[in-house]
Amino acid sequence: MSEITPDVIASHGFTEDEYEEVLRIMGREPNLTELGVFSVMWSEHCSYKSSKKWLKTLPTEAPWVICGPGENAGVIDIGDNQAVIFKMESHNHPSFIEPYQGAATGVGGIMRDVFTMGARPIANLNALRFGAPEHRKTRHLVAGVVAGIGDYGNCMGVPTVGGECEFHASYDGNILVNAMTVGLADAGNIFYSAAAGVGNPVVYVGSKTGRDGIHGATMASAEFCEDSEEKRPTVQVGDPFTEKLLLEACLELMATDAIVAIQDMGAAGLTSSSFEMASKGGVGIEMDLDQVPQREENMTAYEMLLSESQERMLMVLQPGKEKMARAVFEKWELDFAVVGTLTDTGRMVIRHQGEVVADLPIDPLASASPEYNRPWTPTPAAPAISPADVPAPDSLTGVLKTLIGTPDLCSKRWIWEQYDHMVMTDTIGRPGGDAALVRVHGTKKALAMSSDCTPRYCLADPVQGGRQTVAESWRNVTATGATPLAITDNMNFGNPEKPEIMGQFVGCIEGMREACMALDYPVISGNVSLYNETRGTAICPTPTIGGVGLIEDSAKAVDSAFPAEGQAIILIGETRGHLGSSLYLREIAGGEDGAPPPVDLAAERRNGDFVRGLILAGQATACHDLSGGGLAVALAEMAMAGDMGAAIEPANGDLPLHAWLFGEDQARYLLTVGDAESVLAAAAEAGVPAAVIGTTGAKELTLGKNETISVADLKTAHEVWLPGFMAAPDTFE
Amino acid sequence: MKAAVIVFPAATSDRDTKVCLEQSTGKPVHMVWHGDTEIPDVDLIVLPGGFSYGDYLRCGAMASHSPIMKEVKSRAKQGVHVLGICNGFQILCESGLLPGVLMRNAGLKFICKDVDLRVENDTTPFTRGYGKGQAVRIPVSHHDGNYFADDAALEKLEDEGRVAFRYLANPNGSRADIAGILNDKGNVLGMMPHPERLADAQLGGTDGRPMFDALTEALS
Numbered sequence: 009m010s011e012i013t014p015d016v017i018a019s020h021g022f023t024e025d026e027y028e029e030v031l032r033i034m035g036r037e038p039n040l041t042e043l044g045v046f047s048v049m050w051s052e053h054c055s056y057k058s059s060k061k062w063l064k065t066l067p068t069e070a071p072w073v074i075c076g077p078g079e080n081a082g083v084i085d086i087g088d089n090q091a092v093i094f095k096m097e098s099h100n101h102p103s104f105i106e107p108y109q110g111a112a113t114g115v116g117g118i119m120r121d122v123f124t125m126g127a128r129p130i131a132n133l134n135a136l137r138f139g140a141p142e143h144r145k146t147r148h149l150v151a152g153v154v155a156g157i158g159d160y161g162n163c164m165g166v167p168t169v170g171g172e173c174e175f176h177a178s179y180d181g182n183i184l185v186n187a188m189t190v191g192l193a194d195a196g197n198i199f200y201s202a203a204a205g206v207g208n209p210v211v212y213v214g215s216k217t218g219r220d221g222i223h224g225a226t227m228a229s230a231e232f233c234e235d236s237e238e239k240r241p242t243v244q245v246g247d248p249f250t251e252k253l254l255l256e257a258c259l260e261l262m263a264t265d266a267i268v269a270i271q272d273m274g275a276a277g278l279t280s281s282s283f284e285m286a287s288k289g290g291v292g293i294e295m296d297l298d299q300v301p302q303r304e305e306n307m308t309a310y311e312m313l314l315s316e317s318q319e320r321m322l323m324v325l326q327p328g329k330e331k332m333a334r335a336v337f338e339k340w341e342l343d344f345a346v347v348g349t350l351t352d353t354g355r356m357v358i359r360h361q362g363e364v365v366a367d368l369p370i371d372p373l374a375s376a377s378p379e380y381n382r383p384w385t386p387t388p389a390a391p392a393i394s395p396a397d398v399p400a401p402d403s404l405t406g407v408l409k410t411l412i413g414t415p416d417l418c419s420k421r422w423i424w425e426q427y428d429h430m431v432m433t434d435t436i437g438r439p440g441g442d443a444a445l446v447r448v449h450g451t452k453k454a455l456a457m458s459s460d461c462t463p464r465y466c467l468a469d470p471v472q473g474g475r476q477t478v479a480e481s482w483r484n485v486t487a488t489g490a491t492p493l494a495i496t497d498n499m500n501f502g503n504p505e506k507p508e509i510m511g512q513f514v515g516c517i518e519g520m521r522e523a524c525m526a527l528d529y530p531v532i533s534g535n536v537s538l539y540n541e542t543r544g545t546a547i548c549p550t551p552t553i554g555g556v557g558l559i560e561d562s563a564k565a566v567d568s569a570f571p572a573e574g575q576a577i578i579l580i581g582e583t584r585g586h587l588g589s590s591l592y593l594r595e596i597a598g599g600e601d602g603a604p605p606p607v608d609l610a611a612e613r614r615n616g617d618f619v620r621g622l623i624l625a626g627q628a629t630a631c632h633d634l635s636g637g638g639l640a641v642a643l644a645e646m647a648m649a650g651d652m653g654a655a656i657e658p659a660n661g662d663l664p665l666h667a668w669l670f671g672e673d674q675a676r677y678l679l680t681v682g683d684a685e686s687v688l689a690a691a692a693e694a695g696v697p698a699a700v701i702g703t704t705g706a707k708e709l710t711l712g713k714n715e716t717i718s719v720a721d722l723k724t725a726h727e728v729w730l731p732g733f734m735a736a737p738d739t740f741e
Numbered sequence: 742m743k744a745a746v747i748v749f750p751a752a753t754s755d756r757d758t759k760v761c762l763e764q765s766t767g768k769p770v771h772m773v774w775h776g777d778t779e780i781p782d783v784d785l786i787v788l789p790g791g792f793s794y795g796d797y798l799r800c801g802a803m804a805s806h807s808p809i810m811k812e813v814k815s816r817a818k819q820g821v822h823v824l825g826i827c828n829g830f831q832i833l834c835e836s837g838l839l840p841g842v843l844m845r846n847a848g849l850k851f852i853c854k855d856v857d858l859r860v861e862n863d864t865t866p867f868t869r870g871y872g873k874g875q876a877v878r879i880p881v882s883h884h885d886g887n888y889f890a891d892d893a894a895l896e897k898l899e900d901e902g903r904v905a906f907r908y909l910a911n912p913n914g915s916r917a918d919i920a921g922i923l924n925d926k927g928n929v930l931g932m933m934p935h936p937e938r939l940a941d942a943q944l945g946g947t948d949g950r951p952m953f954d955a956l957t958e959a960l961s
Contacts, residue, residue: 158851162882163792165753249795252751340750426851428882430938431790433757438945447943562943 012037020047026378033372041310041358041366046373048276048314049283052538055377058504059536062517066531067524072493073532074195080121080272081191082532083198084494086558090448091195092455093127095533096135096188096498096554100540102243103185107152111185112160112246113221113318118189119164120272123255124321126199126262127191130432131446132161134171134187135459135498135552136423139180141415141733146175149183151734156246157187158426163248164255167435168427170444171459175415178463181542186498186535188554190457192448199262201271203289203324203350208268210282210293210348211330213337214254214320216303217278220244221316250319250342257340258321266329273320279313281322282348283356287374289324295348297360309358309365324350384510390468393602395585395667398593404669405709405717407596408640411670413725414595415733417637422730441567441649442487442633443557454562456490458555462636463548465604468589470512470549474519475607479674481555482527483633486616487677489565489623490557492527497534497553502546504538512549513538519607520551526609527616529555559624566623568632570650573705575629576684577654579639581615581676582697585660585667591636592670604672611675618696619677627687634676639701640669640711642678647709647719648726655710656702669711680704742960744785745771747813749804754790754826754937761937762787765953766961775807784960785822786813788829790882790935800843800885801831810836822866822960823929827883830921830931839924839931840898841890846883847914853882855946857909858920858934862902865923866959867930870951877948879934881912881920886933888915888922898922905930 017027020043030038030046038046048054056063068076074091075083081095099114119129134157139146150173161168166189203210221244261267269289271281278300286293297312307315325333330346337344351357356373358366401407411417424439436454437445443458460481466473478495485492497520502509524530540547559565587593588602622628630650634642647653660668681687684700691698710716744762748755759770762785771781775793780786793804804810810832817823817838825833833839846852855878860871871877890898895916898904906921913933921932936949 155850159884162851162853162884163751163753163795165751165791247795249751249792249797252753252792252795425854428753428851428853430853430880430882430935430944431753431757433760433938433941433944436943436945 012040012043020044021051022047026050033369041313042368044310044314045279045366045368048279049373050377054276054280056536057378057380058382058538059499059513060379061381062514065517066521068530068532070528070530073530074198076532077534079200080124082494082496083125084532085195086448086453088451089195091193091198092190092556093122093125093193094188094190094496094554094556095121096186096496096552097121097535098498098500098537099185099187100183100500100537103153104183106243107149108156109243109245111153111156113244114185114187115157115160116246116248116251116318117274118187119166119251120274122189122191123258124199124270124272125193126197127193128259129166129189129191130434131190131444131457132166132168132188133457133459133554134168134185135461136171136173137179137184137550138175139183140177141175143180147734153185154423154426160246160248162428164252165431167429167431169429169435169446170439170457173420173423176463176548178548181545182540182547184500184550186552188459188496190455190556197262199267199270201269201285201288203269203285203291205268205324206291206350206352208324208327208350209330209346210295210350211323211325211333212300212320212345212347213323214342215247215250215317216301216343217312217315218303218317219307219311219315222311222314244316244318246318253340253342254319254321257337257342261333261336266325266333268324268326270321270323273322275316277314277316283370283374285322285324286356286370292351292353292355292370293348294351294357297358299345299347301343301345309360382504382510383507384514385507386511387470387515390588390601390603393588395587395664395671398587398597398667400664400666401596404666404711404715407670408644409717409722409725411591411595411637411641412644412722413729415729416591417641418729419727420730421727422734436562437488437567442484445488445565447562452561454559454565456485456488456557456559458484459552460484461550461552463550464589464600466512466516466549466551468602468604470515471519472604472607474516474551475523475609476604476674477551477553478520478523478527478529479607479612480635481553482529482612483616483677485555485557486620487631487633488559489620490559491620492529492555492557494530494532495553495555497531497551499534499536500540500547500550500552501538502541509546516549516551523609526613564624564626566628566631568630568646568649570646570652570654570680570704571629573652575680575682575704576700577702577704578679578681578684578687578698579676579701580619580679580696580698582673583668583671583676584673585663585671586673587667587671590670590672605674607674614694615675615677615696618691618694619679622679622687628679628681630680632678634678636672638670638672643709644722646678648723651719652704653706653708653719654702654704656712658712659699659701665712742766742785742957743768743783744787745773745780745783746787746789747773747775747809749775749791749793749807751793751795752789752791754935757937758787758789758826761940761953764940765957773809775804775809778808778812780812780816785824785956786816788825788832790827790829793828793832801828801835804832805836814838817929820928824867825931826935826937827933830933831885833929833931838929839922840894841888843885844887844889845885846887851884852912853880855880856912856934858906859909861904861907862923865927865930866956867952868905869959870955876909878939878946879936879949880938881934883933886913886915888919890916901925906932
C-alpha cells in the first residue's frame with residue numbers, strides 16, 4: 009500500500025490541523041484506503057463543516073412537518089394519510105465539467121433521495137444559472153445541461169414541471185444546476201436511514217460499481233482552477249433506465265415489511281451511505297468488498313469505497329427476508345448482494361480479498377465530523393437609489409418589450425419543451441407560470457411547487473436577499489391558491505474560507521430564517537454547495553429555494569392568464585417604485601448597484617393570506633406574483649398567457665411612471681376580478697393596499713397615453729431570444 | 742370492452758393509459774408484464790408510451806423481442822385490436838406489425854408539447870369518434886417520432902387510406918406529416934401523439950377521449 013506522504017495528504021484536501029485530528033482519532037497512521045474515506049467524509053460536501061453552525065439556526069418544525077433536515081429528504085403531512093417528500097440538490101461542478109452527464113446524474117441523485125424514503129417521485133424542477141450569453145462556453149453548457157436533465161427525467165417517467173433559468177457573468181466559470189424532486193408517499197410507510205438490529209444483513213442493490221466518480225465529493229469541495237476540466241473522470245455516468253428499474257423494485261419491496269433502513273449511494277458512494285446509516289443507528293458494520301457487484305476488473309478497496317457509480321442503494325433487511333428481496337430485484341434484472349452485517353462495535357471494518365483494509369470508528373467520520381465557525385464579515389450596505397435618480401426612458405412599451413426579451417425574463421419554452429412535463433397526467437399547471445400545479449393522483453388535492461432565487465439582491469444585501477428569496481417562493485405558491493407548507497434550500501456560494509463570502513452565507517441564512525419564521529414556511533431539507541469559484545472569482549450568492557404548497561380542492565386554483573374581457577385588474581400591495589438592484593436598472597439604465605427592495609414580512613404575510621382567501625372564495629379569476637421587472641412585466645406575462653390585452657390607467661401618484669411600472673417592490677400581486685368593489689372593500693378591512701389599475705380586453709396592452717403594444721408583439725419579443733441564441737453558431741476562437 | 746396494457750421495463754405511460762381506459766370502459770384493465778407469455782382474453786391490447794429498455798440500441802427494438810410480443814403478434818393476427826402509443830408505435834414498427842420506422846426528430850431534440858392533428862381516417866374503431874378532416878389537439882412527447890417509410894410503402898399507406906392522423910404543423914420531420922398509421926386490416930394503430938394525456942378537462946383538453954370512448958363502444 010502507498011506511503012502516506014505530505015503530498016498524498018494534501019491531495020486528499022486535508023489541512024494540517026485536520027490531518028492531526030485524523031491521527032488522533034486513529035491512534036496510528038491511516039492507510040491510503042482509510043485516508044480516502046476520511047477525505048470524502050470530511051469534505052465540505054459530505055460534512056457541511058463550514059455551514060452546519062448556521063444551518064442549525066433555520067426553523068425546521070411545524071405541526072405538518074413529519075421529518076426535517078438530516079434524512080435523505082424532508083417529509084410533510086398533506087392529510088388523508090399521505091405525505092410529500094422533497095429536496096433540492098446541486099450538481100454544479102460536475103455539470104460544468106461534463107454538462108450532459110453532470111446534470112443527468114444530478115437529477116438521478118435527487119430522485120433517489122426521494123424514493124429511498126418510500127415516495128414515488130411525481131414532479132421534478134430545476135434551477136439553472138449559466139454564465140453570460142456571450143461567454144464562449146454558455147451555449148454548449150445550456151444545451152448539455154438541458155438535454156441531460158430531460159433525458160434522465162423523461163426516461164424515469166417523472167414530469168419536469170417547473171424551474172428557472174438565468175444568465176449572469178458571475179457564473180461564467182461555475183454554472184449552477186440545482187435539481188428538485190417532489191414525491192408522494194403513504195404517511196404510515198416512510199423509510200429512514202438509521203441502521204438497526206445487530207446481525208442484520210447489509211444489502212447492496214442496483215447497478216454494479218465501476219471506477220466512475222471517484223472523489224466527486226472532494227472535487228465538489230474545492231475551487232475550480234486551470235486543470236478542472238481535466239477532472240472529467242470524476243464525473244459520474246447516468247443510466248436512467250436502471251434507475252427506473254431501481255425505483256420500481258424499491259417501491260415493490262417497500263410494500264413488504266423486509267426493509268429496516270435504506271439509503272441511496274450518492275456523493276461518496278458506498279462510504280457515505282454505510283457510515284451515515286451506521287452512525288444514525290449507533291451500530292457498526294462489517295463489510296466484505298468481495299461481495300460488491302463490480303463492473304470493472306481488479307478494482308481496489310479504495311476505488312470501490314470512493315466510487316460514485318450511480319443507481320445504487322444500500323439497505324438493512326430484516327433477517328430471513330434476503331431471499332424474497334432478492335427475487336424482487338432479480339425480477340427487475342438488478343444486482344442484489346449481501347455485503348455486510350451490522351455489529352455492536354461502532355466501527356466500520358472493511359475486508360477485501362481476505363484482509364482487513366480499513367478499520368475505522370464511525371462517529372468521528374459521520375455525525376461528529378468537524379464543525380467550523382469560520383470568520384465572516386458582514387456585507388457593506390449598498391446605497392439606496394431614489395426612483396427620481398433613475399432616468400426615464402423614451403418609450404415605456406419599448407422598455408417592456410426589451411425587458412421581456414432579455415435572457416433572464418424571456419420565455420424558457422426552448423428548455424421545458426425538452427422535458428416531458430405531462431407524463432403521469434396530473435400536471436394541471438404547466439411550466440411557465442408562477443408555480444407548477446400537480447394533482448395528488450386520484451384526489452381533489454394538488455401541490456403547488458416553485459423554485460426561486462434573486463442572486464442580485466443577495467449580492468447587494470444578503471439579509472434582504474435571503475428574505476426576498478423565501479418570500480418570493482411563498483408568493484408564487486400563494487398565487488395559485490395553495491397554502492405554502494415548507495421549503496428545501498440549496499445554498500450555492502463561493503469559498504467559505506473568505507470572510508466576505510462567509511458573510512454572504514451568514515446574511516442569507518439570517519434573512520431566510522426571519523422569512524421562514526414570519527411565513528410559517530419551515531426548511532425541511534437542503535444542500536450546501538460551497539467553493540463555487542473559478543480563479544478566485546465567486547458566483548453571486550445563490551440560496552435557491554424550492555417551495556411546496558397544498559390546495560385542498562384543485563378546481564379552485566387559478567393561473568396567471570387574463571381569463572376574460574372586462575375584468576378589473578387589481579394591484580395588491582404597496583408600490584414605492586424601488587429600482588435599486590432591479591432588472592430595469594441592469595438592462596435599461598446599465599447599472600447593477602443599489603440596495604435591493606426591502607422585504608416587509610408582515611406585509612408579505614397579510615397580503616398573501618388575503619390573496620389566497622380571495623382565490624379560494626372564487627373572487628379572483630387570475631393571479632400573478634410581482635417580481636423581476638415589476639408591475640409592467642407581470643402585466644405582460646398575464647396578457648401573453650391569456651392572449652388578451654388590457655388598458656392600464658396608471659395610479660403612480662407622485663412616482664415617476666417608469667418607477668411605478670418597473671420598480672420591484674415586494675409583497676405585491678396582480679389579480680383579475682369580476683367584482684372589484686367587494687374586493688377593494690375586503691382589502692380595506694384587512695389593511696391590505698389594493699387599487700384597480702385597469703381592465704382586461706382587446707389585443708393590446710396599453711400602459712398610458714401613446715404607450716400601446718400588441719400582445720402579439722410582446723409574445724414575439726418574449727419567445728425569440730432563447731431559440732435564436734441556441735441556434736446561433738459557436739464562435740470558438 | 743376488456744383491455745390489457747403491456748408493461749415493458751421503463752414503460753412510463755402505463756398508468757396514464759390504464760387511468761384513461763378505465764375512465765371510458767368503467768372496467769379494470771389488465772396490466773401484463775412483458776416477460777409473460779400469455780394475455781387474458783381481451784378486446785384491446787395497448788402498448789403504452791415510455792422508454793422500454795432505456796431506448797438503448799434503437800427505440801422499441803429490444804422490447805419487440807420481449808416474450809409477450811409473440812402473443813401480441815398472434816392476437817393481432819386473430820383480429821384483436823392493438824394500439825401502440827409513442828414507444829408503443831415504435832415497438833409495433835420494430836416488430837413488423839406496422840411498416841416503416843421512427844427516426845430521431847429532425848430537430849434532434851426531445852419535444853413535449855400539444856400539437857394539432859388532422860383525422861384522415863374515421864372508419865376504424867380507433868378513430869370513429871372523430872370526423873374525417875377534424876382537427877384535434879393531442880400532445881407529443883418524444884425524441885424519435887420522425888416517421889419514415891420508403892416510397893413504395895408510403896404510396897401503399899396512402900392508397901389504402903391507412904394514414905390515421907397527420908400533423909398540421911410537423912414537429913419532427915415525419916414523411917407526409919404522418920402522426921399515426923393503421924395496418925392493412927385496420928385493427929392495429931400506431932401513433933406518436935398521446936391521446937391519454939388530454940382526456941381530462943383539468944389537464945387542458947379532452948380531444949384524446951373520443952378515441953377511448955369509440956373503442957369502448959365498438960369493441961363491447
